[in-house]
Amino acid sequence: MSKLFQRVAGFFTNRTMVGMDKAGNRYFAKKDEVDGIMKEKRWVVFKGEEDPTSIPVEWICWLNGQRKRAPTPEELMDLEARRERVRQNVALLKKEEEERKAREGSTHKVINTDKVGGPDLKSFIRQFGVPSEGDENQEESVSMEGVRNSQEKEAKKAKQDHESSEPTGSGQTFRPGTWQPPT
Numbered sequence: 001m002s003k004l005f006q007r008v009a010g011f012f013t014n015r016t017m018v019g020m021d022k023a024g025n026r027y028f029a030k031k032d033e034v035d036g037i038m039k040e041k042r043w044v045v046f047k048g049e050e051d052p053t054s055i056p057v058e059w060i061c062w063l064n065g066q067r068k069r070a071p072t073p074e075e076l077m078d079l080e081a082r083r084e085r086v087r088q089n090v091a092l093l094k095k096e097e098e099e100r101k102a103r104e105g106s107t108h109k110v111i112n113t114d115k116v117g118g119p120d121l122k123s124f125i126r127q128f129g130v131p132s133e134g135d136e137n138q139e140e141s142v143s144m145e146g147v148r149n150s151q152e153k154e155a156k157k158a159k160q161d162h163e164s165s166e167p168t169g170s171g172q173t174f175r176p177g178t179w180q181p182p183t
Contacts, residue, residue: 019070022080023054025046025047027045027059
């Protein structure tokens, strides 16, 4: 019970306020000895509603231990001024881009058709010489297709029986960057 009381009392007496951000959030640190090692605990006390998205990046880095020292007010002011300059530059570039598009739009003639361009499949299919109905070639191809399908099924079944996830082969056909994991 006394250890619990010491921890609660130590929480209020041992903490030091490290800084405050623009939103009024206050940042604290406390050094504790844990198993003979001094460790620093860092936390934030929000002003008003607890909104983690209101914490500036510099303070997040300090809270996570990515920076050793807390950000100074001068550093925060410099970074805010830099961010403002970047916002202004982005707005200027957007305005210039809109003006450029407006100038090009008036000089270029835009042709708009409701038809979407795509491949001409009919001319593509004509390349392969599809036989007409009643042609002998079609009858032969149907009978050959049945034989071919049965052979493919047997080959697939045999392959599945012998297929394993272990690599096989001598490595003579290996090409770097072409390996795909088994599915």
